[in-house]
Amino acid sequence: MPLVTLPEAAVLLRSGGLVAVPTETVYGLAADATNEAAVRAIFVTKGRPAGHPLILHAHDPRPYAVFDERAERLAAFWPGPLTLVLPLRRASGVAPAVTGGHGTLAVRCPAHPLTLALLHAAGVPLAAPSANRFGEVSPTTAEHVLRSFPDLPVLDGGPCAVGVESTIVDLSGPVPALLRPGGVPAEALTLVLGDLAPSGTTAAPGTLPAHYAPRARVLVVDAAGALPAELRDAGETVAVLPRLSPTEHARTLYANLRAADDAGATVIVCERAAPGGLGAAINDRLQRAAFGR
Numbered sequence: 001m002p003l004v005t006l007p008e009a010a011v012l013l014r015s016g017g018l019v020a021v022p023t024e025t026v027y028g029l030a031a032d033a034t035n036e037a038a039v040r041a042i043f044v045t046k047g048r049p050a051g052h053p054l055i056l057h058a059h060d061p062r063p064y065a066v067f068d069e070r071a072e073r074l075a076a077f078w079p080g081p082l083t084l085v086l087p088l089r090r091a092s093g094v095a096p097a098v099t100g101g102h103g104t105l106a107v108r109c110p111a112h113p114l115t116l117a118l119l120h121a122a123g124v125p126l127a128a129p130s131a132n133r134f135g136e137v138s139p140t141t142a143e144h145v146l147r148s149f150p151d152l153p154v155l156d157g158g159p160c161a162v163g164v165e166s167t168i169v170d171l172s173g174p175v176p177a178l179l180r181p182g183g184v185p186a187e188a189l190t191l192v193l194g195d196l197a198p199s200g201t202t203a204a205p206g207t208l209p210a211h212y213a214p215r216a217r218v219l220v221v222d223a224a225g226a227l228p229a230e231l232r233d234a235g236e237t238v239a240v241l242p243r244l245s246p247t248e249h250a251r252t253l254y255a256n257l258r259a260a261d262d263a264g265a266t267v268i269v270c271e272r273a274a275p276g277g278l279g280a281a282i283n284d285r286l287q288r289a290a291f292g293r
């Protein structure tokens with residue numbers, strides 16, 4: 001039975017095992033971040049290339065990374081969907097596989113109560129990318145995880161409340177840079193820090209143009225209009241993503257892409273979200289899902 005209780009998950013993690021864990025963003029494939037062999041197993045299980053460093057999840061990430069004044073100000077968003085890339089602390093105990101040998105470490109404190117309780121019970125920081133095979137749509141329910149990994153122990157925390165990955169800000173250099181739009185809107189960060197270098201201007205290891213992709217072809221348009229009917233006339237099986245508020249859109253995005261695949265869609269028509277707030281993260285994921293298809 002792959003569903004596990006919180007104490008079982010904590011024991012598995014402490015003994016070097018992998019457990020899929022809920023967070024407020026997406027489900028993570030977690031391992032003890034201080035255990036090199038356990039962290040390596042994440043890469044093997046996902047089929048994730050070694051050059052894609054992982055995010056360390058902890059109640060308090062300060063023992064593992066060097067916080068400057070900017071980092072302390074942004075830590076006000078924790079627990080929450082914000083990841084900071086900071087200089088790795090010397091003698092941090094973090095397994096080299098987490099950072100891919102980089103001198104920087106990505107850290108965050110997640111906002112899901114069960115994840116926080118698990119971090120407490122496990123007593124170790126957790127390295128966790130999304131609990132899907134590399135390149136696939138991220139999981140936002142325990143069931144999504146089990147579809148990719150039927151034998152993986154999963155801690156079920158219900159559907160993820162945010163539904164898209166964390167915002168990543170690089171504070172390892174003099175100019176703060178947005179590496180990935182996500183659950184915390186960039187506008188909120190700008191209020192605290194001033195202007196950020198926009199995403200795309202700094203190379204982030206493991207940020208690929210194509211990612212988060214369903215099997216069906218994804219078409220991203222400003223307004224669907226007559227397009228679905230035209231595609232049906234051309235013999236396509238068409239799914240149209242519903243028009244929702246930004247919060248609902250983000251929360252249901254991955255489940256809706258998966259549902260379209262399950263329904264046998266050959267094309268998924270997605271209307272672009274309004275650009276501000278969570279719209280930036282939604283449009284980023286839609287663009288990557290559509291890239292090159």
Ligand code: AMP
Nearest residue numbers: 053054104105106129130204205206207
């Ligand atoms: P995820 O793919 O959701 O697991 O998020 C991990 C992403 O965070 C990576 O693919 C990188 O883009 C970014 N990241 C993690 N660690 C670092 C790091 N040390 N330096 C720069 N970016 C990082």
Ligand code: MG
Nearest residue numbers: 129130131138
């Ligand atoms: Mg992922």
